[in-house]
Amino acid sequence: MGLPVVHACSIVPISKTVGANRIVPTIAIPHPFGDPDLARQEEIQLRKELVKKVLRALMSPIEEQTVF
Amino acid sequence: MTVKVIHYLNQFFGEIGGEEKADLAPVLLQGARGPGKLLERLFPDLEIVATIVAGDNYLAKHTGKAVKEILSALTPYFEKEAVEMPQLFLAGPAFNAGRYGLACGAVCKAVQEHFDCSVLTSMFQDNPAVQEYRHDVLICLAGEDVTSMEESLRRMWGLAVKLLKGEEILPGDDQYIPQGRRRNFFHSRTGAQRAVSMLLKKIAGEPYKTEYEMPVFDRVAPAPAVPDMSRAKLGLVTSGGIVPRGNPDRIAAANAQRFGTYSLKGLLTLTSETHQTVHGGYDPTFAMEDPNRVLPLDMIRKLEAEGDIGCLHEAYYATVGNATSVANARNFGKTIAQELLAAGVEAVLLTST
Numbered sequence: 001m002g003l004p005v006v007h008a009c010s011i012v013p014i015s016k017t018v019g020a021n022r023i024v025p026t027i028a029i030p031h032p033f034g035d036p037d038l039a040r041q042e043e044i045q046l047r048k049e050l051v052k053k054v055l056r057a058l059m060s061p062i063e064e065q066t067v068f
Numbered sequence: 069m070t071v072k073v074i075h076y077l078n079q080f081f082g083e084i085g086g087e088e089k090a091d092l093a094p095v096l097l098q099g100a101r102g103p104g105k106l107l108e109r110l111f112p113d114l115e116i117v118a119t120i121v122a123g124d125n126y127l128a129k130h131t132g133k134a135v136k137e138i139l140s141a142l143t144p145y146f147e148k149e150a151v152e153m154p155q156l157f158l159a160g161p162a163f164n165a166g167r168y169g170l171a172c173g174a175v176c177k178a179v180q181e182h183f184d185c186s187v188l189t190s191m192f193q194d195n196p197a198v199q200e201y202r203h204d205v206l207i208c209l210a211g212e213d214v215t216s217m218e219e220s221l222r223r224m225w226g227l228a229v230k231l232l233k234g235e236e237i238l239p240g241d242d243q244y245i246p247q248g249r250r251r252n253f254f255h256s257r258t259g260a261q262r263a264v265s266m267l268l269k270k271i272a273g274e275p276y277k278t279e280y281e282m283p284v285f286d287r288v289a290p291a292p293a294v295p296d297m298s299r300a301k302l303g304l305v306t307s308g309g310i311v312p313r314g315n316p317d318r319i320a321a322a323n324a325q326r327f328g329t330y331s332l333k334g335l336l337t338l339t340s341e342t343h344q345t346v347h348g349g350y351d352p353t354f355a356m357e358d359p360n361r362v363l364p365l366d367m368i369r370k371l372e373a374e375g376d377i378g379c380l381h382e383a384y385y386a387t388v389g390n391a392t393s394v395a396n397a398r399n400f401g402k403t404i405a406q407e408l409l410a411a412g413v414e415a416v417l418l419t420s421t
Binding site: 009 | 285290296300305357414417418
């Protein structure tokens with residue numbers, strides 16, 4: 001069975017190489033779930049979209065490595 | 069001089085029975101069995117003095133106990149006078165048989181720790197036991213199944229002879245699984261010269277051989293999807309080094325030796341007062357300002373309150389993924405996965421920087 005995991009990261013090729021199955025690309029290495037260049041509310045909205053994408057990835061049946 | 073050998077086999081190759089005998093406790097038999105007989109016929113200068121046979125399931129279910137039983141059965145052989153003592157312990161070949169391979173690995177590891185003799189097993193490169201035991205046990209390459217028996221035995225004996233003579237062995241030349249050891253030697257050409265000639269060959273489309281093989285990572289089948297996250301328990305893990313202020317577990321900025329488990333009870337967000345990053349491999353400015361940028365607890369809590377997430381596991385797990393060894397990372401992952409499963413977590417978000 002196994003436990004579904006989303007790997008949220010910015011360097012997708014590394015995630016693929018190490019064998020993550022559900023991959024959600026993020027913003028940047030030092031701030032995967034944020035963007036300091038955005039206004040506070042915009043940044044929060046961006047984070048919300050990313051986390052919702054993570055939840056969708058966890059609910060998506062997959063047969064092979066998938067980048068969402 | 070005849071080389072005295074003790075051979076480990078499973079119930080099938082040991083001529084005791086098939087799957088119905090897989091629960092067989094270890095038995096010590098005099099002389100050679102199965103592949104051991106072929107070994108003696110191919111190489112008259114070896115003598116199999118005894119064969120230890122055990123069932124695959126017995127070894128898998130009671131590994132510790134089985135290994136102890138095997139060691140005590142073998143002890144009398146190693147209390148004999150030097151001329152009578154076995155010089156070599158062989159296990160398998162196990163080909164691509166998973167349980168048999170794991171048994172050969174466990175038995176070889178124990179025998180070489182307890183007795184003074186050369187120890188060698190033989191498996192197909194994709195046998196699951198290879199990843200488990202290759203650093204500890206010398207594993208000669210075998211074919212995928214029993215049709216490669218003779219070829220696998222010839223290779224195994226070739227390597228055994230070198231071991232017994234104390235000759236230098238190399239994974240490529242002697243066809244065994246690399247054990248991850250480094251050996252210093254002087255090369256006639258500098259690294260720069262070798263790298264340039266490799267590059268020229270690559271550009272010209274000619275074959276070249278790397279001096280440093282990239283690691284091959286294991287693969288796992290994707291886990292089934294969570295039917296409904298609004299009813300599921302979510303766990304959080306990060307390799308981005310987000311820890312409580314002061315880094316209570318002293319997780320290193322690079323080459324981490326441990327992970328930390330940190331409470332999320334009553335915590336709605338991460339702030340620069342409560343948490344920090346200790347990762348030494350990226351500019352920490354943005355994570356220090358707002359740790360939610362690496363581990364988005366604020367948004368997870370919000371979506372939990374809005375009903376998109378059933379509930380959040382009461383702790384999160386953190387380490388630093390900066391030049392951290394694959395062996396350490398694998399161990400952290402195993403332990404964390406066990407804790408998550410024990411806590412009834414059904415889905416995991418792992419964030420990396």
